Amino acid sequence: MLRFYKGSILFTLVCLALAVAYGWMQTGTASGTMSLVWIVFVLSILEISLSFDNAVVNAAVLEDMDEVWQKRFLTWGMVIAVFGMRIVFPLAIVAIAAGLGPIEALNLSLKDPKRYEEIVSSAHVGIAGFGGAFLAMVGLSFFFDGEKEVHWIKWVEEKLAVVSNIKAAEIALLLLSIYGISLILPPEEALTFVVAGVLGLVTFIAVEALGTILEMREEAQKAAGVVVRSGLGGFLYLNVLDASFSFDGVIGAFALSNNMVIIALGLSIGAMFVRSMTIMLVQKGTLSEYRYLEHGAFWAIIALGAIMLLSARYHIPETVTGLIGAALIGLSLWWSIRHKRKYPDAELDAAVRAD
Numbered sequence: 544m545l546r547f548y549k550g551s552i553l554f555t556l557v558c559l560a561l562a563v564a565y566g567w568m569q570t571g572t573a574s575g576t577m578s579l580v581w582i583v584f585v586l587s588i589l590e591i592s593l594s595f596d597n598a599v600v601n602a603a604v605l606e607d608m609d610e611v612w613q614k615r616f617l618t619w620g621m622v623i624a625v626f627g628m629r630i631v632f633p634l635a636i637v638a639i640a641a642g643l644g645p646i647e648a649l650n651l652s653l654k655d656p657k658r659y660e661e662i663v664s665s666a667h668v669g670i671a672g673f674g675g676a677f678l679a680m681v682g683l684s685f686f687f688d689g690e691k692e693v694h695w696i697k698w699v700e701e702k703l704a705v706v707s708n709i710k711a712a713e714i715a716l717l718l719l720s721i722y723g724i725s726l727i728l729p730p731e732e733a734l735t736f737v738v739a740g741v742l743g744l745v746t747f748i749a750v751e752a753l754g755t756i757l758e759m760r761e762e763a764q765k766a767a768g769v770v771v772r773s774g775l776g777g778f779l780y781l782n783v784l785d786a787s788f789s790f791d792g793v794i795g796a797f798a799l800s801n802n803m804v805i806i807a808l809g810l811s812i813g814a815m816f817v818r819s820m821t822i823m824l825v826q827k828g829t830l831s832e833y834r835y836l837e838h839g840a841f842w843a844i845i846a847l848g849a850i851m852l853l854s855a856r857y858h859i860p861e862t863v864t865g866l867i868g869a870a871l872i873g874l875s876l877w878w879s880i881r882h883k884r885k886y887p888d889a890e891l892d893a894a895v896r897a898d
Contacts, residue, residue, distance in 0.1 A: 547823040551815040558808045559583065565804055582800050583809040589796070589865065590813020596847065596868050598817050599840035600681070601781055602824035608777045613825065616778050621818050623782055628789040629810045633803065636670075637662045652803040660801035668732045669739040671855040676717060676743030679848030681784060683713035684751075685841040695838035695875060717744060720852065727856050736855050750780050789814075834882065839875025843868040 562583045566576030605613050638648040641662050652659040685691075686700055687707035694700035706712050721740035725733040754776030789810075796806045824830060830837050846867050850859050 547826075548816070548819045551812075551819040554815045555587070555812050558812050562805070562808050565808075579800075579802075579805055582805055583812070586796055586799060586806065586809025587812035587816070589799075590810045591816050595820070595872050596840040596843035597785065598820035598824060599830070599836060599872065600784065600844065601817075601821040603830055603837050603840070604777050604781055604784075605821065605825050606830065612775070612778055616781055617818055617822060620778070620782055620785065621814065623785075628786050629807045629814065630803070632786075632789070633659075633663050633806075636666045639666075656801040656803065659803065668728070668855045669735050671851045672721065672736040672739030673743040673746075675848045675851030675854075676721060676740040677747050677783070677848075678844050678851065679717050679720070680713065680744060680747040682841045682845030682848060683717065684747075686845075687713040693834060693838075695835040695878060696842075700838070714744065720849075724852055724855060732855070740852070746783065750776075750783050754780055832883075833876055833879035835875040835879040836872065837875075839872040842875075843871040846871065 559580060562580045563576055566579035569579070570576055601616075605616065608616070634645065634648045634652060637643065637651060637659055638645055641648070641651075643651065651662075686703040689704050689707045691700070691704050694704070717740075721737055725737045728736055756776075796810060800806055800809075847864060850864050850867075853859065
């Protein structure tokens with residue numbers, strides 16, 4: 544187990560050392576330094592607690608990718624996740640919202656963190672609409688699948704599988720939800736929320752379409768006898784998905800600190816542990832061993848998407864979000880263990896058919 548987390552533990556020690564150095568430069572006192580280090584630690588725990596479902600879904604997609612693209616996601620993808628989403632993304636929000644250049648936005652984050660936080664927070668409605676819509680579609684598309692044979696919460700999942708025969712039913716459900724939430728927003732925020740939600744939906748469809756086109760191309764090449772080892776569609780899908788998961792962590796981090804350096808260090812530690820969890824799940828074949836774990840993760844994604852959409856109007860503590868996700872995954876894991884005990888490996892095929 545420890546071998547999967549060696550890199551993350553080393554990365555954590557480096558980040559904490561940087562936090563100590565930065566804290567001493569900023570405060571010049573041991574108590575002030577330890578206070579900043581503590582915030583980094585808490586932020587990392589927050590990010591990990593919000594990302595259990597992210598790791599499970601990443602692993603589910605990575606299992607269908609070849610080894611080359613798995614490694615590319617776990618290396619290049621982490622650069623995007625750590626550097627892009629935890630550092631560049633908040634700066635980009637400030638630059639666009641305030642009409643600043645990249646260097647000016649960076650200077651603002653370092654010299655006037657309070658104003659920086661205000662600008663990022665002011666963009667929350669748009670972020671909630673986009674990220675919530677994308678995540679909701681990821682979760683709904685898993686359950687709105689008429690070919691899905693294994694069901695965890697049967698009385699719900701079986702009905703969703705049947706309803707999936709109605710084309711675009713999940714899209715209609717999401718659009719109605721976005722419209723309903725927009726009605727309880729102030730007029731000046733409602734349009735922003737709806738536009739962002741529609742863009743999140745369009746982004747999901749575009750990524751799915753690109754993946755389908757690439758798969759069709761690969762199938763044609765295979766039929767012609769060409770050896771194909773590509774996972775570009777899955778790679779792009781996972782990076783957009785990871786970015787959507789990051790929205791709530793980045794915004795929620797401002798509840799603890801408005802210092803960009805501290806936020807980046809804390810959330811980056813959490814992102815590295817998500818990478819380690821993903822590698823462990825893929826290499827140990829945990830998803831195939833615990834057959835309801837994936838279901839719990841996708842229910843957690845739907846819950847997170849709903850919470851993000853509602854957060855445009857209501858403040859929902861990140862602790863609640865993390866607990867809901869952890870509870871759903873914990874229950875699905877327990878149900879999987881229970882099923883495994885009831886149906887040993889020798890009876891697995893018969894159990895799947897009978898379930």
